[in-house]
Amino acid sequence: MAMVVGKNQKWRIVAAHVGLIAFIALIMFPLLAIVSISLRPGNFATGSLIPREISLEHWKLALGFSYQAADGSLVEPPFPVLRWLWNSIKIAAISAFLIVAISTTAAYAFARLKFRFKMPILNSMMLLQMFPAVLALVAIFAIFETIGQFVPWLGVETHSGVVLAYLGGVAMHIWTVRGYFDTIPVEIEECAKVDGATHWQAFRFVLLPMAVPILMVVFVLAFIGGIIEYPVASVLLRKVDNLTLAVGSQYYLYPQKYLWGDFAAAAVLSGVPITIVFLFAQRWIVSGLTAGGVKG
Amino acid sequence: MKRIDWRRLLNWPIVAMLGIASLYLVWLVYLSGEVLWAVFTLALISLAFFVYLSNIAFAYRYLFPGLAGMAVFVVFPILYTTQIGFTNYSSTNLLTFERATAYLLERTQPGEGTSYSFTVHPDGAEFRLRLVPKGEDDEEDPQKKAEVARRTYVTPPLALIAPTPPEEVKAVALAQANIALKEPLPLGDVIKRRDVLSRLNIRLPDGALITYAGVREFAPQEPVYRQTGRDELTVVKTGVVYRANHDTGFYETKDGERLQPGFKVGIGFGNYQRMFEDPKFRGPFFAIFAWTVSFASLTVLFTLAVGTTLAVLLNWEALRFRTVYRTLLFLPYAVPGFISILVFKGLFNQNFGEINIALDALFGIKPAWFADPFLAKAMILIVNTWLGYPYIMVLVTGLIKAIPSDLYEASAIAGASPLTNFFKITAPLIIKPLMPLLIASFAFNFNNFVLIWLLTQGRPDFLGTPVPAGTTDILVSYTYRIAFQDSGQNFGLAAAISTMIFFLVALLSMANLKLLRVNKPEGK
Numbered sequence: 040m041a042m043v044v045g046k047n048q049k050w051r052i053v054a055a056h057v058g059l060i061a062f063i064a065l066i067m068f069p070l071l072a073i074v075s076i077s078l079r080p081g082n083f084a085t086g087s088l089i090p091r092e093i094s095l096e097h098w099k100l101a102l103g104f105s106y107q108a109a110d111g112s113l114v115e116p117p118f119p120v121l122r123w124l125w126n127s128i129k130i131a132a133i134s135a136f137l138i139v140a141i142s143t144t145a146a147y148a149f150a151r152l153k154f155r156f157k158m159p160i161l162n163s164m165m166l167l168q169m170f171p172a173v174l175a176l177v178a179i180f181a182i183f184e185t186i187g188q189f190v191p192w193l194g195v196e197t198h199s200g201v202v203l204a205y206l207g208g209v210a211m212h213i214w215t216v217r218g219y220f221d222t223i224p225v226e227i228e229e230c231a232k233v234d235g236a237t238h239w240q241a242f243r244f245v246l247l248p249m250a251v252p253i254l255m256v257v258f259v260l261a262f263i264g265g266i267i268e269y270p271v272a273s274v275l276l277r278k279v280d281n282l283t284l285a286v287g288s289q290y291y292l293y294p295q296k297y298l299w300g301d302f303a304a305a306a307v308l309s310g311v312p313i314t315i316v317f318l319f320a321q322r323w324i325v326s327g328l329t330a331g332g333v334k335g
Numbered sequence: 336m337k338r339i340d341w342r343r344l345l346n347w348p349i350v351a352m353l354g355i356a357s358l359y360l361v362w363l364v365y366l367s368g369e370v371l372w373a374v375f376t377l378a379l380i381s382l383a384f385f386v387y388l389s390n391i392a393f394a395y396r397y398l399f400p401g402l403a404g405m406a407v408f409v410v411f412p413i414l415y416t417t418q419i420g421f422t423n424y425s426s427t428n429l430l431t432f433e434r435a436t437a438y439l440l441e442r443t444q445p446g447e448g449t450s451y452s453f454t455v456h457p458d459g460a461e462f463r464l465r466l467v468p469k470g471e472d473d474e475e476d477p478q479k480k481a482e483v484a485r486r487t488y489v490t491p492p493l494a495l496i497a498p499t500p501p502e503e504v505k506a507v508a509l510a511q512a513n514i515a516l517k518e519p520l521p522l523g524d525v526i527k528r529r530d531v532l533s534r535l536n537i538r539l540p541d542g543a544l545i546t547y548a549g550v551r552e553f554a555p556q557e558p559v560y561r562q563t564g565r566d567e568l569t570v571v572k573t574g575v576v577y578r579a580n581h582d583t584g585f586y587e588t589k590d591g592e593r594l595q596p597g598f599k600v601g602i603g604f605g606n607y608q609r610m611f612e613d614p615k616f617r618g619p620f621f622a623i624f625a626w627t628v629s630f631a632s633l634t635v636l637f638t639l640a641v642g643t644t645l646a647v648l649l650n651w652e653a654l655r656f657r658t659v660y661r662t663l664l665f666l667p668y669a670v671p672g673f674i675s676i677l678v679f680k681g682l683f684n685q686n687f688g689e690i691n692i693a694l695d696a697l698f699g700i701k702p703a704w705f706a707d708p709f710l711a712k713a714m715i716l717i718v719n720t721w722l723g724y725p726y727i728m729v730l731v732t733g734l735i736k737a738i739p740s741d742l743y744e745a746s747a748i749a750g751a752s753p754l755t756n757f758f759k760i761t762a763p764l765i766i767k768p769l770m771p772l773l774i775a776s777f778a779f780n781f782n783n784f785v786l787i788w789l790l791t792q793g794r795p796d797f798l799g800t801p802v803p804a805g806t807t808d809i810l811v812s813y814t815y816r817i818a819f820q821d822s823g824q825n826f827g828l829a830a831a832i833s834t835m836i837f838f839l840v841a842l843l844s845m846a847n848l849k850l851l852r853v854n855k856p857e858g859k
Contacts, residue, residue, distance in 0.1 A: 051753075052653055052654060055648055055651065056654070058648075059645075059648065059660055062645075062664075063660065063663050063664065066664065066721065067663065069675065069682055070678075073682075076689075141404065144397040144398075144400065148396075148397035148398045152394040152397065160398075162848060164405060166844050166845065166848075167405065167409050167410060169840045169843070170409065170837050170840065170841075171782040171784065171811060173782065174782075174836060174837065175412030177419060177818055177826050177829070178416050179408070179412050181415065182408070182411070189360060189367075203408075204408055206408065207404045207405055207409045208408075208409070209401050209405065210405065210409075213401060238393075242397075263671075267785075269673060269784075284671075284673075288673060288677055289673075289677060291677070292681060299684075299687070302677065303678075303681075306674045306678060309674070310671060314670050314671070317668075318665070318669050
């Protein structure tokens with residue numbers, strides 16, 4: 040649309056470009072620096088943003104290969120980064136899938152069915168979800184230790200246990216899905232019911248296919264939530280091979296054993312795929328975010 | 336006139352099998368003595384069966400998995416945490432009274448009597464232990480030799496693989512047993528079986544009970560304490576009496592000398608009293624509280640300022656390359672938080688972090704970002720603004736798009752400056768729908784544990800505090816340290832603080848729900 044413009048519009052545009060580019064340079068600095076650091080030799084190397092001397096030693100370690108150091112000794116990878124990445128993806132994908140299943144069925148009940156205490160349940164779920172898991176870690180640990188005594192594959196130090204723990208955090212997703220169901224006209228399902236479909240059939244074959252976009256949103260949000268979750272995983276998983284990426288990566292930066300270069304390569308290696316997934320799903324996530332979610 | 340529904344008929348055996356399986360699980364839990372857990376599991380499982388079998392609870396069939404998940408992993412932990420807040424649960428008071436008493440009674444010390452050196456001999460797939468009285472082996476005296484031979488014992492064959500061997504093993508005299516023992520196992524193989532050996536209790540024919548006392552030795556043991564009353568333990572050797580004090584949770588002598596471990600007792604509002612009345616504790620607690628509030632509000636303020644500015648700029652149609660800018664500006668949000676936080680931790684390192692190298696080159700300064708409380712706080716806010724502004728930017732962009740452009744057209748005709756546009760049109764229109772999201776953001780940052788934990792771990796610490804407390808600690812990270820880092824592992828105190836945080840956050844969220852409802856008066 041043509042808009043009335045002022046005289047100094049041109050200068051303002053130039054200023055805006057300059058300002059934005061400067062700001063982006065500032066914002067991108069950490070990300071570029073980490074790529075540069077991952078390519079520098081040694082763990083304490085300093086230098087310019089474009090490394091003068093490119094060394095792939097950190098990348099070899101991050102990918103799980105050992106390499107021959109300058110003094111002839113063999114350097115072994117300090118941590119199984121790829122394994123951590125795989126653990127994270129496995130836990131996040133399974134829990135996201137189950138969260139989608141649980142939250143859509145529950146959201147269906149909230150959006151379509153009549154039952155007592157509907158709004159109180161919905162509101163109290165929202166309130167309870169605000170309680171940060173960090174504060175209940177002692178209790179969560181106690182629960183899983185007890186579960187583990189009877190069902191060992193769900194106990195402490197198991198990935199299925201972590202998945203199970205993440206299934207408690209469905210309230211936000213139920214709200215999101217319910218909001219979407221509310222926008223779909225009830226009449227379509229009622230038609231199906233007139234034709235003899237049961238509640239379940241109306242839900243499974245009529246409503247669900249129409250709700251695929253929001254299911255994608257919930258899946259992506261839950262997946263990313265699972266990847267970045269730290270406190271619960273840090274308490275339930277302790278063995279090095281068992282850790283998720285979020286718990287494991289901090290082991291690189293202990294003051295006593297400061298593996299800055301190795302960390303840089305591992306961070307880029309594991310950060311890039313997750314970042315790409317996120318950017319790819321950006322459209323969906325944004326609509327989910329405006330529904331009230333907060334990412335950490 | 337009903338057709339036989341085969342699928343329905345088939346359902347019942349499956350339901351019955353599931354029922355039996357879950358009852359078996361409950362039975363197992365009950366057998367192990369965890370009655371409360373058994374009741375809890377039983378209740379949950381019966382509820383599941385009721386919901387899926389009865390027609391009354393129809394709607395709850397869809398709700399049950401979600402609600403059960405919330406009940407077990409959200410509601411129960413909250414209740415449990417609140418309850419712990421009223422006890423002295425900590426690493427020194429971990430056990431219940433019964434288990435602590437049993438633990439103390441099980442304590443043994445080397446008793447008087449002969450100790451025996453042992454060798455392990457294979458017997459088929461199993462093993463026998465040969466026990467020779469110690470100290471008299473090398474005697475030349477034939478009488479003593481005969482004595483040693485008489486008191487050399489052998490156990491029945493033992494598998495030595497089970498984690499729990501038979502409770503008591505009866506040994507017999509080797510001379511009478513008439514068994515030809517094979518070559519003993521080398522010491523290395525004996526050490527491999529140490530775990531099982533250390534659990535053996537061997538009863539000798541003369542009545543003495545001996546247990547594992549070293550890689551070559553079995554020795555008689557006797558209990559350290561004896562129970563002399565319901566709440567009373569007496570040291571066997573000295574006769575000192577310890578009485579259970581159910582207020583402090585320890586066995587104590589009259590002079591207040593305590594036995595470790597103590598046991599878990601309720602202490603009412605003791606933890607809360609400590610929070611507000613103990614001056615050594617109150618100081619850091621209020622400092623941390625103040626920092627938590629200012630950290631959360633400043634974060635919201637900064638991210639709001641940066642995010643809104645960028646959103647408004649990127650909404651300017653005269654500006655080219657907006658999509659490129661938007662993608663690049665969104666990037667900090669797309670990188671997983673735990674990676675970017677750790678990247679910043681490295682970049683801010685005082686000696687070889689890139690940021691200090693740049694500052695050194697430009698201004699010749701090397702600030703101690705992690706050692707100085709003020710700089711550490713500044714660093715946290717910088718990092719969190721970097722992490723959080725894209726979220727606000729995306730939200731505001733969405734809200735600005737919803738503002739009808741006629742408004743801007745009208746103001747342009749009236750010759751208004753961009754600033755007037757922003758403060759008179761944009762800001763008033765977006766602030767209302769933005770408010771609940773800002774409160775949610777405040778509540779989230781109020782509990783932003785991961786940021787603090789990965790960046791500073793709450794350090795630099797206050798000096799001379801009874802529990803470690805840092806100047807950059809927020810309430811959650813402080814609680815985490817009390818529960819998991821402090822040598823005391825004071826779960827009770829941590830739980831009390833958690834309960835308080837929960838109430839604060841619940842208040843915030845309730846305010847939020849109210850606001851949401853005001854915005855959408857139709858009630859949906």
